[in-house]
Amino acid sequence: MRRMPKTAHMLALACANLAVTGALLGYAAAAESAAKPDAPTAEIRSLLPPDRAKALHDWTYSLALQAATWGYPLVVMYNLRQNVAFGATPKAPPNDVWRMSDITTPELARQARYVTPNVNTLYGFGFLDLGPEPVVLSLPDSKGLYYMVEVVDMWTNAFAYPAGSAAGYKGGVYALTRPGWSGQLPTGLRRIEAPTRWVMIQPRVHVRSEGDLAEAQAVLGAIAVKPLSAWLGQPAPVAPVYNYPVPDVTDDTQSASVLNYRDPLQFWDLLSLAMNENPPPQDQTAALLPQFAPLGLELGTKWDRAKINPIILDAMREAAGEIAPLLAILPVGQFVNGWVLPPPSIGDFGTDYKVRAITARVGLTANTPKEAIYIYGLADAEGKLLDGAKRYELTLQQTPPFVEPGFWSLTMYDGQNNYTVPNPINRYALGSDNALKRNADGCVTISIQADEPAGAPPENWLPAPKGPFYLILRSYSPGKAMIDALSDPKAFRLPPVREAQ
Numbered sequence: 001m002r003r004m005p006k007t008a009h010m011l012a013l014a015c016a017n018l019a020v021t022g023a024l025l026g027y028a029a030a031a032e033s034a035a036k037p038d039a040p041t042a043e044i045r046s047l048l049p050p051d052r053a054k055a056l057h058d059w060t061y062s063l064a065l066q067a068a069t070w071g072y073p074l075v076v077m078y079n080l081r082q083n084v085a086f087g088a089t090p091k092a093p094p095n096d097v098w099r100m101s102d103i104t105t106p107e108l109a110r111q112a113r114y115v116t117p118n119v120n121t122l123y124g125f126g127f128l129d130l131g132p133e134p135v136v137l138s139l140p141d142s143k144g145l146y147y148m149v150e151v152v153d154m155w156t157n158a159f160a161y162p163a164g165s166a167a168g169y170k171g172g173v174y175a176l177t178r179p180g181w182s183g184q185l186p187t188g189l190r191r192i193e194a195p196t197r198w199v200m201i202q203p204r205v206h207v208r209s210e211g212d213l214a215e216a217q218a219v220l221g222a223i224a225v226k227p228l229s230a231w232l233g234q235p236a237p238v239a240p241v242y243n244y245p246v247p248d249v250t251d252d253t254q255s256a257s258v259l260n261y262r263d264p265l266q267f268w269d270l271l272s273l274a275m276n277e278n279p280p281p282q283d284q285t286a287a288l289l290p291q292f293a294p295l296g297l298e299l300g301t302k303w304d305r306a307k308i309n310p311i312i313l314d315a316m317r318e319a320a321g322e323i324a325p326l327l328a329i330l331p332v333g334q335f336v337n338g339w340v341l342p343p344p345s346i347g348d349f350g351t352d353y354k355v356r357a358i359t360a361r362v363g364l365t366a367n368t369p370k371e372a373i374y375i376y377g378l379a380d381a382e383g384k385l386l387d388g389a390k391r392y393e394l395t396l397q398q399t400p401p402f403v404e405p406g407f408w409s410l411t412m413y414d415g416q417n418n419y420t421v422p423n424p425i426n427r428y429a430l431g432s433d434n435a436l437k438r439n440a441d442g443c444v445t446i447s448i449q450a451d452e453p454a455g456a457p458p459e460n461w462l463p464a465p466k467g468p469f470y471l472i473l474r475s476y477s478p479g480k481a482m483i484d485a486l487s488d489p490k491a492f493r494l495p496p497v498r499e500a501q
Helices: 006-033 040-044 050-085 106-112 211-223 228-232 266-277 283-287 288-294 310-329 353-362 480-485
Strands: 121-129 136-140 145-154 158-163 172-177 188-192 199-204 224-227 335-336 339-341 372-377 392-396 404-413 430-431 445-450 461-463 471-479
Touching: 050 266, 050 288, 050 310, 050 353, 106 335, 136 158, 136 228, 136 288, 145 211, 158 172, 158 188, 188 211, 199 211, 199 461, 224 228, 266 310, 288 310, 310 353, 372 480, 404 461, 471 480
Parallel strands: 172 188, 445 461
Antiparallel strands: 121 199, 136 172, 136 224, 145 158, 145 199, 335 339, 339 372, 372 471, 392 445, 404 430, 404 471
């Protein structure tokens, strides 16, 4: 092989060095220009060759999608808090409880803007600010009526159940404290240390029938919260001033889980604000946040879009705008006969960020499996998505097991808005609270269709909408077979939903 003359070789190296130096100078110039708030966007874009600009955009989009998946539950909780505790017509101010007066009818579901509610319990929602001082939670003895109080941090982890299948239904008095609070509590108060400054308590009280509504309302009404100073009758610390940005959404009738911001970049504004107010666990701070630094996300610093390279900003805008519809259809868990069995991590997610984000989108504040299990019915026996234009049947050889005083139910949801479905008989679920007619062999067949079925027991009819829908099979205080099914579907066999003949 003929050697390149020394002069030519030196010239080639010099040209290569100039090319690399030019590229580096181009990057430096782009970075310097991007740091100037008044730098023209077109100028910054023109400093990078098209292929490099595309590479930066695509890599950033991938990173932003992961950051949005990680932060999605926190922003959803910010939205829900705004709807419950703030806004023009708050349901209950901070450190109080909004108690729903009835089961979650379609109308009440829209008021709550709470995705996929059950219709077997009365709900309560209370956002507690533990920053100034602890908050005392008083719970009643329900005299054997099933109820639970789920305590959720702002990242949607259910970290405590002071009432429910494990704690029982006798009640008690608890003090919820912020992370690192080192004060002394009065004798008799059981301490629950929260992972975040803000938490939400979510009571659910079983309503067996319309005649039992008053009993359930009394139990829910006896669930009370008070700041520690008020509980002790002492002067309160200086009250915080709340001046939270209002989420600007395109449709405020949709659930708080949709995150349909008019400006998708508001997602990052709110994530930064909520993250600094409710920092993630230390292991996530150390492992994840350095990766998200190219997006401008940092603890202790407000995210500022004016300081972000416009190519990066475009990618972040796209990721924020696309994350909600993506999470709504992203597969999760095990798919068995048209049903989706959630993974065992549901409710207390740890580092399972994908499941946590999907749950925040389609089943916000899902419980841990020992307290309640939710199984989603999405498709029929042929694998086709459920649609009210067809008529279906579900035959249960065995109804979902539960431990008394728990219950099971099958609930219908509109596939367009994730709320319960209006229908002429105001029936939104069927289950152990209903007098279902059994077949001769002891099985139960439920008719699932928009119009009343002919030739089938009317008490077994679950009304559907005219369009797409999905089902949720629930067991509160679930039996062992239901819990085991999340790891081994054979433990509780799920029959398919079949098109009626």
